[in-house]
Amino acid sequence: MIQEILLLKELLGNNEMIYRTVIGLGYMLIYPGLIMIVIAAALLLWAERKIVALVQLRYGPLWISRRIGGALQGFADLIRFSFQEVIIPRRSDVIPFLLSPGLAILFSVLPIAFMPVSPYIKPPIHSDIGLLAAIAVISVAPIFIVLMGWASDNKFAFVGSLREALLIVSYEIPFIISILSMGVMFGSLDFYEIVERQSLLPGMLLNPFAFLASFIAMLRVTSRFPFEISEAETEIVAGPYTEYSGLMFGLSMGLAYIKLYVYALMVSLVFLGGWLPIVSGEGVIGGFLIPSLIVILKLTVVSLVAVFLRAVYGRYRIDQAIRIGWIHVFALSIVSLVWSIILVYGGWVRWA
Amino acid sequence: MGVEVDFEKISEEISTSIENLAPEKKRFYKVTTPSLGPSVVRNIEAITTGLKYVIKPMRITIDYPRQVLEQPPWYRGMFRLLENVCIGCSLCDIICPSDAIRMVLNPEKKKRPVINWGRCIFCYYCVDICPVEAFDTTTIHDMAFDKYEDMLTNLEEFTKDPREKDPSKGAMRMRIKFDEKRGFVYEPTGKKNGGG
């Protein structure tokens, strides 16, 4: 397809505007955007169930596509959700109720526009404050989760969305601080420069505190165990998603996995060195395919570790989670910021 | 109402009276909640324990419709009536705890039991009280019926061998073998489940 796009570029006589529109649409809708995200979310769902099943002495999903270990289960679920009836509670606030899952997903996918996956094809918005912009956009998504609970007019949804709001505040701040401390250390907020400057040592070794803090905060922000508190099944049914059914439920459940994909992409770019060790290849294969495969590999490792924790942990109580957020994780993120400053001003790291 | 009771004293009394009951056998011991190590270490321990099972999976479940468990021969499954052995004493009808067994008259005007599988709880009281062993037992327990009427047997159906209708025909038969390392393992018996 890349070849065709290049052909298109020639046909259009190097019309930069149209070229960038086509590439940008492809970037946002196909790879690494929407379609890739759906595939990744479905596979992540399957991988989570399979890994957890291994720990729990059982098989996990196996009935659909038996030969490949039930890998298509996620897609089957997606199809099932799409054909189920969507029930709208009579007392709900209909427009926010219907719009908020879609908007939450929109704002979770949008940061992709700032994040590169390869040196060859640049993201639609190539900005020198890409890191900050990506964080800013993805921070909007939780508002719609709160809106979901509010619009449902259900006690459990209400309690769930309150929990979400409380927890998001106490974990997004450490996440932002620890990610930005990497920006301080690398002296840049441009993803390309950040990746380039990890060619000697990946970010997680340069600033392990930031990695730990942002990984823990990522677990919470993407509703992973042990912080899966806003959807706690045994306490408040499904939290903000209680009243959703059919495709809407599929969307709101998939939201956590979509966010996990985006956050894991961000973590693998900032801490794991993105497409390194490939510095910059030539052409489509060397410059796009292989680097993005490396990025996907790193992203997969990060998200598999995140989903594996479901097998190990229960969930914290909300006050304990908030305490951990504000005392331990926040402190860790401050330490990471100080560490970055020491490294930069002590002259330990120096960028050309 | 309103009487002050010293519950502390009562509980003390209870424990002392128990001590008096069995003075030579002090059979209680205190479990103190352990002072656990630092939580970082315990986190790592929990995660490595989980990883251990990811690397070396130890499945305890069975791939059910494809593999079925072969129960021990004394397993209480569905059974049938051997009509020519039965003497029509109605003891099975009397003892059946869930009133699943009912006596009917056969063409020769003799009393014979029929069973309602929807009510049967597989306690085997009927089988055990039968003075002539007129029930032929099997280990089949996972039978499914289309409608309620199918579960009400008449004399003709109750004398048929349930093994003919075994739902897990063609499935691989597995036997449980107890094992020190893995609790138990499923061992294929080598024969396909061919309806008996």
Place this chain on the structure above:
Amino acid sequence: MEVDSKSISTQALEELSKELIQQRDLGITEEGERLIELQIGPTHPGSGHMRIRVWVDGDIIVRCDPDIGFVFRTIEKLSENRIYMKTIPLVERPSLLDTTPMTIGYINALEKLMGIEPPPRAKYLRTILAELTRIASHLYGIGIFAIFLGHSTGFMWGFGDRELFVELANQLSGARITYAYVIPGGVRRDMPQSFPDNVEKALRYFEKRLPDWYKMFLNNPVVEKRLREVGILRKNDAAKLGITGPNLRASGIEYDVRVADPYEAYDELDFMVPVADEGDAYARALVRFEEIKQSINIIRDALRKMPGGDIIHPQIARMFNPLMKKIYEESRRVKFPGVFASLKPPKGEATARVEAGRGEALFYLVSDGSPRPYRFRWTTPSYRNAILFKYLVPGHRLADLPAIYGSIDYFPPEADR
């Protein structure tokens, strides 16, 4: 806990209920509109059908009201219209995970009425099955407890390892859960040849698994943090409320029917009973794990000391016809003599107590000389522990409710009977 149990008159109760109805209708309470009423259940909130009404102020529970009786099955009344044998499967049904101790209790009461005592081998077999059931019941309780905390591995491990003991019981009795193994005067079948060997293998495996259980569940920082200092039941409260079983022992009271009033083979066996002082959810979980260890000791000891001989009282064996005698001698399977269809114990009354998995169960049987009991009274441990919801939960956060529910191992069908 400001609940005053001293003097609640009927008038005050009426006023209270009126007030509650009004509050429910208006959606307000004494503190204005601060409280939200949540209905947990009644469709299977955890281990069975029950409803828990909680009033929360923000995230703090101010009042908790367990609403039991959704699975009330009139077991006591049903048994009055049945011959004695038919009640054996009936007492198994409510406490489905804990069947053998219940049948033992019923049969003990019946045997006292009939004036017979089972042969020693039957007593040992009963004890072994009761302890296998206790382990399975505790593992079920721990599994449910774990999923209440969101710890899905504890749930699956609980059920997975329970399979081991269920399968052992299957080897012994021929059924996986509803054994109906204990009959008046003995047991229904002798253990198979391979049984002691299989038990030993299974126990060794489980002992090897226990360290993993501790690492994954009890020592897990998240689980520990959820359980420590949660739902503290003090010693005098436990005595006052009449709590029983592991919950009582976790509050520091040394009481166990197996020690206080030994039945079956317990007075000949070597075992200890764990007691903890803290009385919180963590101590209750810990006591359950310790009890599993002790049950393993009991089973080992019972298999070691297992006497030979009959498994059915000679008075019953005498009533066998030649075919039954042949079956009994060849395959050690007890056939029922016809008299079982019309057991008529002499007039009188008898009580029996057992220590079931969740605590003490009391059986009281009155016979008027007819084939049906005149009265059968049965108090189950869960029924006695249900009151804990009202006293332990208020003051905690909503998220602590599942932790407390799980830690007291409450089983609604058993409580409702």
